Amino acid sequence: MSSQRVLIIGAGVIGLTHAVTAREAGHSVTILERDGRALGASIRNFGTLWPIGCAFGPERDQALFGVKRWKQIAAAAGIWHSAKGSLSLAYREEAWSVLNEFGAANGDFELLEAQEVVRRYPAANPQGLRGALFSQEETVIHSPTAIPALADYARQLGVAIHYGTPVVKVHADSVDTADGRTFAFDHLVIAAGEEMRLFFPEELTAAQIQPCRLQMMRTVPQRAGFDLGAIFVSDLTLCHYPAFRGCPSTAKLRTRLEAELPDHHRWGVHVIAAQHHDGTLTLGDSHEYGLDLPPGSQPEVDELILGALLDFAIIPDLRIASRWQGIYLKSKIGQTQVVLHPCEHVTMVTAMGGLGMTLSWGLAQRTIQSWNS
Ligand SMILES: Cc1cc2nc3c(=O)[nH]c(=O)nc-3n(C[C@H](O)[C@H](O)[C@H](O)COP(=O)(O)OP(=O)(O)OC[C@H]3O[C@@H](n4cnc5c(N)ncnc54)[C@H](O)[C@@H]3O)c2cc1C
Incomplete structure (x- = not known):
C-alpha cells in the first residue's frame, strides 16, 4: 500500500504504538496531543507487561507480542526494563x-x-x-520515563508530535484543533484515553x-x-x-x-x-x-x-x-479491547482496561494491517 497520511489523537501508549507501527509501515504520521506531555493512564500504571492476565489463545499471543515489541524498542531506545517474571x-x-x-x-x-x-x-x-x-514472561517498565522515551523514539522515526494541541472537531477527512488549525488525514486513529467520549459519544455508549x-x-x-x-x-x-x-x-x-x-x-x-x-x-x-x-x-x-x-x-x-x-x-461486557469504526477511515481504539500497556502493540499491528485489506 502507498504511503498514507495517518493522524492520531492522543500521545498515550495506544497513540504512540499506533504511530510507531504506522511509521514502520511507511506511512506519514502525525500525533495531536492535548497536554504538554502524556499525562493519562499510560504514565500512571504499574508498568507491568502482563501476559499472565490474558486469556489463553489470541489474547495471550497478542500480549506476548507486546512484550517482545517493548523489549525490541527498549533495546533500541535505551528504555529501562526488568524481565524477571x-x-x-x-x-x-x-x-x-x-x-x-x-x-x-x-x-x-x-x-x-x-x-x-x-x-x-x-x-x-x-x-x-x-x-x-x-x-x-512478565516484564516491568517504568511508565513515567518509558512513555516519553517511546515518544522520542517515534520522533526519531519521523513521527510529528504536536503537544498542547487539543482536537475539538472530527470531520470526514480532517480534524480541527483548538488553536484554529486543520489537519487532513487518510486514516484517523482516535486514542484519547478517558476522553474518548468527546468523539462519537453515541457509538461509545452503544459499545457499553x-x-x-x-x-x-x-x-x-x-x-x-x-x-x-x-x-x-x-x-x-x-x-x-x-x-x-x-x-x-x-x-x-x-x-x-x-x-x-x-x-x-x-x-x-x-x-x-x-x-x-x-x-x-x-x-x-x-x-x-x-x-x-x-x-x-x-x-x-x-x-x-x-x-x-x-x-x-x-x-x-x-x-x-x-x-x-x-x-x-x-x-461493561467483559471485552478487553474495543475497536470502533464510527465512519470510514476513522478507528477508535479503547477500553483496554488494565492491559493497555501489554496489548497495544498487537492492536496497533492489527489496525495498520487492516488498512491493506
Ligand atoms: C492505575 C492504572 C494501572 C494500570 N496498570 C497497567 C499495567 O500494569 N499493565 C498494563 O498493561 N496496563 C495497565 N493499565 C492500563 C493502561 O495504562 C491503559 O490501558 C493505557 O495506558 C491506555 O492508553 P491510552 O493511550 O488509551 O490512554 P492515555 O494514556 O490516557 O492517553 C490518551 C491521551 O489522549 C490525549 N487526549 C485526550 N483528548 C484529546 C483531544 N481532544 N485532543 C488531543 N489529545 C487528547 C490525552 O491527553 C492523553 O495523553 C493501567 C491503567 C491504570 C489507570
Missing part, C-alpha cells in the same frame, strides 16, 4: 488449587512449594504460604464502555540490595484477570474472598507490587466505576491495599512517596 503467591487453599489447575492446564509455568518460594524470594511472606506459581478509577501509590526507594525478585501478586489478583476464570476453583476462591474481605470487594481492591530501577515499589490498586465519582482519594482504600500487601510481601520501607489516581475506560 511474576510470582503469584497462594495463601488460601482455594488459591493454591487455582494455581495448580492453571499450571496443569497450561505449560510454561513453574509451581513452587512454599519452602522453595521462600528460598528463592526472601521478600515473600512465609506466614500461611501454600505455594506460588512463577511465570517468566464505562470509566474506571484506580488508586495507586509509590514507596520511597527500598534500601540498597533489596530486590523483590519478580512482580508479586496474591490470592485477590487470581480473581481479577481473565486468565484464571476457566479454573474450577476460581469461583470458590472468589466466594471465600468476598466473605472474608468485604471492603476489598466493595472497592475492587487487588494488589500488585512492582519494583523499578530506582528501588521504588509501585503498589495498587482499586476499581471504582461511573461518571460521578467524588474527586478525592479514599485513605481507607490505600490502607486496604497496604494491608493486603503485607499479607504476602515483606517490604523493608513502606513509606509512601506519592499517591495518585488513574482512569481508564473499561467494557
Whole structure:
C-alpha cells in the first residue's frame, strides 16, 4: 500500500504504538496531543507487561507480542526494563488449587512449594504460604520515563508530535484543533484515553464502555540490595484477570474472598507490587466505576491495599512517596479491547482496561494491517 497520511489523537501508549507501527509501515504520521506531555493512564500504571492476565489463545499471543515489541524498542531506545517474571503467591487453599489447575492446564509455568518460594524470594511472606506459581514472561517498565522515551523514539522515526494541541472537531477527512488549525488525514486513529467520549459519544455508549478509577501509590526507594525478585501478586489478583476464570476453583476462591474481605470487594481492591530501577515499589490498586465519582482519594482504600500487601510481601520501607489516581475506560461486557469504526477511515481504539500497556502493540499491528485489506 502507498504511503498514507495517518493522524492520531492522543500521545498515550495506544497513540504512540499506533504511530510507531504506522511509521514502520511507511506511512506519514502525525500525533495531536492535548497536554504538554502524556499525562493519562499510560504514565500512571504499574508498568507491568502482563501476559499472565490474558486469556489463553489470541489474547495471550497478542500480549506476548507486546512484550517482545517493548523489549525490541527498549533495546533500541535505551528504555529501562526488568524481565524477571511474576510470582503469584497462594495463601488460601482455594488459591493454591487455582494455581495448580492453571499450571496443569497450561505449560510454561513453574509451581513452587512454599519452602522453595521462600528460598528463592526472601521478600515473600512465609506466614500461611501454600505455594506460588512463577511465570517468566512478565516484564516491568517504568511508565513515567518509558512513555516519553517511546515518544522520542517515534520522533526519531519521523513521527510529528504536536503537544498542547487539543482536537475539538472530527470531520470526514480532517480534524480541527483548538488553536484554529486543520489537519487532513487518510486514516484517523482516535486514542484519547478517558476522553474518548468527546468523539462519537453515541457509538461509545452503544459499545457499553464505562470509566474506571484506580488508586495507586509509590514507596520511597527500598534500601540498597533489596530486590523483590519478580512482580508479586496474591490470592485477590487470581480473581481479577481473565486468565484464571476457566479454573474450577476460581469461583470458590472468589466466594471465600468476598466473605472474608468485604471492603476489598466493595472497592475492587487487588494488589500488585512492582519494583523499578530506582528501588521504588509501585503498589495498587482499586476499581471504582461511573461518571460521578467524588474527586478525592479514599485513605481507607490505600490502607486496604497496604494491608493486603503485607499479607504476602515483606517490604523493608513502606513509606509512601506519592499517591495518585488513574482512569481508564473499561467494557461493561467483559471485552478487553474495543475497536470502533464510527465512519470510514476513522478507528477508535479503547477500553483496554488494565492491559493497555501489554496489548497495544498487537492492536496497533492489527489496525495498520487492516488498512491493506
Ligand atoms: C492505575 C492504572 C494501572 C494500570 N496498570 C497497567 C499495567 O500494569 N499493565 C498494563 O498493561 N496496563 C495497565 N493499565 C492500563 C493502561 O495504562 C491503559 O490501558 C493505557 O495506558 C491506555 O492508553 P491510552 O493511550 O488509551 O490512554 P492515555 O494514556 O490516557 O492517553 C490518551 C491521551 O489522549 C490525549 N487526549 C485526550 N483528548 C484529546 C483531544 N481532544 N485532543 C488531543 N489529545 C487528547 C490525552 O491527553 C492523553 O495523553 C493501567 C491503567 C491504570 C489507570
